[in-house]
Amino acid sequence: MILEIQQTPAEYLPNLLQIVRLFRESVTLKPVPSDDLEQNATPKTLEANRLDQMKSINGKITTFHAKQALSQYSN
Numbered sequence: 001m002i003l004e005i006q007q008t009p010a011e012y013l014p015n016l017l018q019i020v021r022l023f024r025e026s027v028t029l030k031p032v033p034s035d036d037l038e039q040n041a042t043p044k045t046l047e048a049n050r051l052d053q054m055k056s057i058n059g060k061i062t063t064f065h066a067k068q069a070l071s072q073y074s075n
């Protein structure tokens with residue numbers, strides 16, 4: 001992995017860093033607090049919580065792609 005990073009042109013390193021951060025966020029979703037409500041949660045409410053987290057991540061990815069597109073036009 002380090003070799004791949006070292007072979008990446010310096011001007012693309014900020015983009016690579018953002019991709020890595022988005023990936024990390026997508027695989028390490030914020031845990032829902034454990035309390036009586038969670039213990040009584042139904043599969044439907046648990047899935048709704050997961051979908052809300054995924055929508056948040058998708059919004060960040062969309063913002064990232066929009067910024068990339070804008071930066072291409074400004075150069």
